[in-house]
Amino acid sequence: MTKIEQEATERHVLMLTVDNEAGILAKIAGLFTARGYNIDSLTVSEITGDHQVSRITIVTHGPPAVIDQIRAQLERLIPVHKVVDLTEQGPYVERELALIKVVGKGEARVEALRLAEVFRARPVDTTTESFVFELTGTPEKIDSFVALMGDLGLVETARTGVVGMIRGKAST
Amino acid sequence: MTEERSGAQILVESLVRQDVEFVFGYPGGAVLPIYDALFGEERLRHILVRHEAGAAHAAEGYARSTGKPGVVLVTSGPGATNAVTGIADAFLDSIPLVVITGQVGTPLIGSDAFQEADTVGITRHCCKHNYLVKDPANLAAVIDEAFQIATTGRPGPVVIDIPKDVQIATAIFPEGPVQRRNRYSPQMAGGEAEIAQAIELIAKAKAPVFYTGGGVINSGPRATDLLRELQAITKAPVTSTLMGLGAFPADHEDWLGMLGMHGTYEANWAMNQADLIICVGARFDDRVTGRLDAFAPNSTKIHIDIDRASVNKTVQVDLPIIGDCATVLQQILDGWKGRKAQDLTAWKARVTEWRAKKSLSYAENPAAIPPQRAIERLFELTRAHDPIISTEVGQHQMWAAQHFHFFGPNKWLTSGGLGTMGYGLPAIIGAQLGNPGKLCIDIAGEASIQMNIQELGTATQYRLPVKIFILNNEWMGMVRQWQELTYESRYSNSYSDSLPDFVKLAQAYGWKGISIENEGQLDAGIQEMIAYDGPVIVDCRVAKDANCFPMIPSGAAHTDMLLPGDVVTGTMDDSAKALV
Numbered sequence: 001m002t003k004i005e006q007e008a009t010e011r012h013v014l015m016l017t018v019d020n021e022a023g024i025l026a027k028i029a030g031l032f033t034a035r036g037y038n039i040d041s042l043t044v045s046e047i048t049g050d051h052q053v054s055r056i057t058i059v060t061h062g063p064p065a066v067i068d069q070i071r072a073q074l075e076r077l078i079p080v081h082k083v084v085d086l087t088e089q090g091p092y093v094e095r096e097l098a099l100i101k102v103v104g105k106g107e108a109r110v111e112a113l114r115l116a117e118v119f120r121a122r123p124v125d126t127t128t129e130s131f132v133f134e135l136t137g138t139p140e141k142i143d144s145f146v147a148l149m150g151d152l153g154l155v156e157t158a159r160t161g162v163v164g165m166i167r168g169k170a171s172t
Numbered sequence: 173m174t175e176e177r178s179g180a181q182i183l184v185e186s187l188v189r190q191d192v193e194f195v196f197g198y199p200g201g202a203v204l205p206i207y208d209a210l211f212g213e214e215r216l217r218h219i220l221v222r223h224e225a226g227a228a229h230a231a232e233g234y235a236r237s238t239g240k241p242g243v244v245l246v247t248s249g250p251g252a253t254n255a256v257t258g259i260a261d262a263f264l265d266s267i268p269l270v271v272i273t274g275q276v277g278t279p280l281i282g283s284d285a286f287q288e289a290d291t292v293g294i295t296r297h298c299c300k301h302n303y304l305v306k307d308p309a310n311l312a313a314v315i316d317e318a319f320q321i322a323t324t325g326r327p328g329p330v331v332i333d334i335p336k337d338v339q340i341a342t343a344i345f346p347e348g349p350v351q352r353r354n355r356y357s358p359q360m361a362g363g364e365a366e367i368a369q370a371i372e373l374i375a376k377a378k379a380p381v382f383y384t385g386g387g388v389i390n391s392g393p394r395a396t397d398l399l400r401e402l403q404a405i406t407k408a409p410v411t412s413t414l415m416g417l418g419a420f421p422a423d424h425e426d427w428l429g430m431l432g433m434h435g436t437y438e439a440n441w442a443m444n445q446a447d448l449i450i451c452v453g454a455r456f457d458d459r460v461t462g463r464l465d466a467f468a469p470n471s472t473k474i475h476i477d478i479d480r481a482s483v484n485k486t487v488q489v490d491l492p493i494i495g496d497c498a499t500v501l502q503q504i505l506d507g508w509k510g511r512k513a514q515d516l517t518a519w520k521a522r523v524t525e526w527r528a529k530k531s532l533s534y535a536e537n538p539a540a541i542p543p544q545r546a547i548e549r550l551f552e553l554t555r556a557h558d559p560i561i562s563t564e565v566g567q568h569q570m571w572a573a574q575h576f577h578f579f580g581p582n583k584w585l586t587s588g589g590l591g592t593m594g595y596g597l598p599a600i601i602g603a604q605l606g607n608p609g610k611l612c613i614d615i616a617g618e619a620s621i622q623m624n625i626q627e628l629g630t631a632t633q634y635r636l637p638v639k640i641f642i643l644n645n646e647w648m649g650m651v652r653q654w655q656e657l658t659y660e661s662r663y664s665n666s667y668s669d670s671l672p673d674f675v676k677l678a679q680a681y682g683w684k685g686i687s688i689e690n691e692g693q694l695d696a697g698i699q700e701m702i703a704y705d706g707p708v709i710v711d712c713r714v715a716k717d718a719n720c721f722p723m724i725p726s727g728a729a730h731t732d733m734l735l736p737g738d739v740v741t742g743t744m745d746d747s748a749k750a751l752v
Contacts, residue, residue: 019355022304023292023293023296023304026293026296027296030296030297031297034297065484065488068484069481069484069485072480072481072483072485073481075480075481076479076480076481077301078300078301078321078355078356079355081355
């Protein structure tokens, strides 16, 4: 029997600045599919007043050689200005925002609110039977909060994906 | 006051400014305004092909043989999708093309309009860059940048999709050169530290080999000269990929022949045993490396490439040098400063032993012409004409690469990366247009030639004296060979049944048809082909069951080559079948 083998992978956060032109997101997302790379999360937004430049943060995983290829392939796209591997360039900060809906009554509801305080999650909507919490942090922090809410009436999670930036005064 | 012009007129003016000689195209609804602007235009010549795939391949042949970008013009929908194979082909072989596709009018985009296809979406991953132009005011700048992107750095195809209303709407066409965005500037020169390191490595290597590729050809004739200069100093043996043939003269004593799956024994063994591999403009393709974990295991590797993404893609190298081949070779030569290379006598002696295997030899066949013999005679008899050769894809292509010999760049046009059957005829048409008066021959197989056979009419229309030399063995020979070697001779659908009479087909298109049935007719047939002042099809009947050797079987190492006369039995295991 022939089996497909898997290699050990590592997680990398990549930051790109790109020309904000039609099709650029499809081009980048499609490059990942076409070449068999992984996207764990992808965020994109304009960052200049004239709407000319967008910043994209991609979280990916793969063997080191593949990560190197991903960077080289992204750099090869004409509208891509630069690609910075934050994981490699680091240290860096990364943050993600999540909205988490928890439905429940009685003790579970009180416990959910208590844990939210511990995590500094803010209720941004509430009814007598539900909360929507807003939580910002590293993906791990959000993971653990979501896991805790699992027993306390978690019904829905929305996450933005990671944005990141190099620490210190230097700009990427 | 600068006058306003229609998008179509801006396009034509821009092409003229780019010194475009030929536009290979086919009209249709969504490009009618452009065709109207071309009507009576004498500054550039439109070549009407018979199918859009032919347009793209003809533009490739023109580009590869002249070093100038090829220009394609097709309509929306099926026009664009038919051109996609040629675009993908040019992408993998790094051929500069500018492909202009018509699109339905902007208000209709996305409405499943007649002959609408998402050309930008479809071509996204098989071109170097693409554009959908929605405002005629942007057209001049887009075309200018498209030519820059197609021709500089690692060359490749650039697609410009122009909706019909944008072709009709008017905008100001700047008198002078357009303002360029300047966002694309490939690195030409290698880093100084890397160059110094490369010189050290080359100077102390005891068993070096140059492994050269299509990048040397793409870099221009100067790269070829510099490669020869550097080789003359170092005396290292030279091998080349399929795409790089011609960069180093095939009659040179240090020429090893092509490497890879159907490369020579000496080339593959030299790669395996080398202590230094100097890769110039090649990309460690799977057809070259064979089994990766056994590829050149004891060598230090220098990789000169203009494309950073080609470095460490499949093979990890020790010293990458990002830059243009010619520029980097010049830097190495400048930095060499009268050093003395190592004495390579011992290394050359090993090469001589490998050569003695005579891996390109083949069995005589009293009953039929060995296909290798046909290529050898074609080479000998046309050599004085310094011909341009194109091929289709398959056994005949590999035999041509092995037995036809090249002495200069831009003479060898073949679909290497994508392996597109049907490439050769349109490509040789493009080459003939770019090289009037030159002997231009498509070496074909009877199966491949049928894939773009309609282009016979194009050559007839423009009175192009191209020659097609068909090695007719009545099989899709390479498929048959793989089925014989890896699938216990189960010849599933590889027989070329119901073949046309190629001589009559030639005559039907106003060509000359010549049939060669046996070895006694071979030389006379080839000479008749050369002597005829017009297009010729030669139907050369060859041995039907010949295999192309040497061969590195699927999943094997360079050292496990099959040589002529090796007997292969049994079936291949699944992991080897899946590998290549």
